[in-house]
Amino acid sequence: MATTREWNVRIFIFEEEGTTTARAVLDTGESTITGRGVARCNPEDVDIPEIGDELAASRAMAELGRQLMRVADRDLQGVGAGPLPPRTQASFGWPDPNL
Template structure:
């Protein structure tokens, strides 16, 4: 069975007082998940905003990855329970 889906992904980056925050949403059509991440510039380091963006975005993606994996594990357990019952 072939199928094609489109999930909409949005990434929002905010910077305030040396901290970059990221919020990433994934809309699957059935649900919306939101991941969050942050990065703080060490006062001893050069202020390179792109690095903060990359770190915060990567951490938001990591947060979403964990949420997707947890959802899949719950769904698998539900299917297994239904098959056993």
């Protein structure tokens, strides 16, 4: 049977004196996870607040993704699924950039 769930992410952005801080909050309906990100304007650069917002928000969302993956890993281990085997490199030839 097909099901549909909706998870909501809200992003809060705070700016103060050349520093932008973002907080991304995932609400699954059962739990919440929060990621944070910061962007600072280089004093030599032109201050364009939208760029700071984008950087801080993307960093907050990336942190949120890492935390969600850790939760999933713990849940997998809780049901007996072990960790993935370590990646290995080829013993000859060019190294695989995906490893």
